[in-house]
Amino acid sequence: MAANLKAVADGPSSLNEADTIRPSDLHESTHAEMRILYHEATENLRFIKTHQWHTVGSTLIADFGVVYIADMIGAGKTTADTLTILVIVMACAVIFTLVLYQFWAQNEYDKIRRMEKHFSSLFRKVRAVKNRTESLVHRYTLWSFMAGSVGMGAYVACLALGEMAARV
Numbered sequence: 001m002a003a004n005l006k007a008v009a010d011g012p013s014s015l016n017e018a019d020t021i022r023p024s025d026l027h028e029s030t031h032a033e034m035r036i037l038y039h040e041a042t043e044n045l046r047f048i049k050t051h052q053w054h055t056v057g058s059t060l061i062a063d064f065g066v067v068y069i070a071d072m073i074g075a076g077k078t079t080a081d082t083l084t085i086l087v088i089v090m091a092c093a094v095i096f097t098l099v100l101y102q103f104w105a106q107n108e109y110d111k112i113r114r115m116e117k118h119f120s121s122l123f124r125k126v127r128a129v130k131n132r133t134e135s136l137v138h139r140y141t142l143w144s145f146m147a148g149s150v151g152m153g154a155y156v157a158c159l160a161l162g163e164m165a166a167r168v
Contacts (some may be wrong), residue, residue, distance in 0.1 A: 022121040031118075038115050041108045048105045052098055059094045060167045063087060063157040070164055080165035083160050091163035095147050102143055109135075 024031050066083050075083065116127050 003128075020121070024118060024120050024123075026118055027157045034115050034118055038112065038119075041111045041115070044108045045105060048101050048108070052101050052143075052146060055094060055097060055101075056149050059090065059150050060153040062090065063153040067157050067164075071159055075161075075164055077165040080161045084161045084165075087154050087157045087161070091150050094150050098143065098146055098150070102139075 026034060066087055070080060070083050071078070113132075117123055
């Protein structure tokens with residue numbers, strides 16, 4: 001992989017003789033359309049990733065807010081139990097939303113993979129530096145951390161609300 005990076009970084013002169021750079025076979029206007037679609041797909045991926053993390057952060061803040069408000073109002077057992085249910089439902093809804101974002105991202109990655117076949121050989125070589133399996137492992141590891149963070153935040157909030165209910 002390091003050799004691939006060096007060849008790409010050094011430019012065409014460092015590529016093997018067999019690695020001739022082939023330009024895109026697309027007509028100029030079609031190539032321009034593909035570039036626009038590629039740009040849109042990458043922007044959508046940035047949007048999705050940003051919103052995934054914002055969703056996780058907002059949920060953790062909301063969990064803290066529920067516990068804080070429950071403590072401030074001196075929530076009794078019924079209120080604490082109701083808020084516990086709210087926290088659990090919210091966590092389930094957020095994890096479902098993260099799954100939807102992940103499916104959306106997968107569609108964007110699929111579009112990019114289909115488009116890259118129509119770009120130059122050098123473009124494909126650069127894209128191949130990080131293989132698909134490695135990308136999937138990273139993507140789903142991060143997704144697991146996101147879902148786990150939401151689950152842990154809900155768990156801690158439920159524990160705190162349970163303690164409040166037991167105090168009364």
